[in-house]
Amino acid sequence: MERKHIFLIGFMGAGKSTVAGELSRQLDIKQIEMDEYIVQEQGMSINDIFEKYGETYFRELETKLLTGLKDQERVIVSCGGGVAMRSENVEHMKESGTIILLTASPETIFYRVKDSHDRPILNGNMSVEFICGLMEKRREYYEAAADIIIETDGKTAAQISEEIIWKVSCL
Ligand code: S3P
Numbered sequence: 001m002e003r004k005h006i007f008l009i010g011f012m013g014a015g016k017s018t019v020a021g022e023l024s025r026q027l028d029i030k031q032i033e034m035d036e037y038i039v040q041e042q043g044m045s046i047n048d049i050f051e052k053y054g055e056t057y058f059r060e061l062e063t064k065l066l067t068g069l070k071d072q073e074r075v076i077v078s079c080g081g082g083v084a085m086r087s088e089n090v091e092h093m094k095e096s097g098t099i100i101l102l103t104a105s106p107e108t109i110f111y112r113v114k115d116s117h118d119r120p121i122l123n124g125n126m127s128v129e130f131i132c133g134l135m136e137k138r139r140e141y142y143e144a145a146a147d148i149i150i151e152t153d154g155k156t157a158a159q160i161s162e163e164i165i166w167k168v169s170c171l
Helices: 016-027 034-042 044-052 054-070 087-096 107-111 128-145 157-169
Strands: 005-009 031-034 075-078 096-102 148-151
Touching: 005 016, 005 087, 016 031, 016 075, 016 157, 031 034, 031 044, 034 044, 034 157, 044 054, 044 096, 054 087, 087 128, 096 157, 107 128, 128 157
Parallel strands: 005 075, 005 096, 031 075, 096 148
Antiparallel strands: none
């Protein structure tokens, strides 16, 4: 199958949604924000889904969304931060698209997410130490899934988007 979609993966606060918006504008391709899609489809916040049905249920919703993209027209998908932890998700993404990993330092991530309360994994764990620890646990999964890795510290969404377009064209 043609690798048509563009998947942005990476830790919470890596800038996936913002960069997907910029890419969407620059390439004129529709964008799907996974969390937003799931919230609308379920009619509940991510916090409530975790609380009421548990994390595994939420992870199933993410997988279902990805499998449903196979026959759709080209889209840019900003994935939830946990998506690349499941090997079946990575297989689905590899079959149908190019996977771009956005990275940032734990300090940058902390700065970007510290005032948000809509990420159940971070609620009650909002510290650079926790972010650093979880990032290290996830790093090998993110890196193994990625076709392209982009560091985002100190860059604007427009610069990151241009870098992605350039690197995708070189694949
Ligand atoms: C999660 C990341 C969140 C959201 C959920 C779980 C994670 O998405 O899917 O809170 O496990 O890393 P963002 O990466 O868009 O914040």
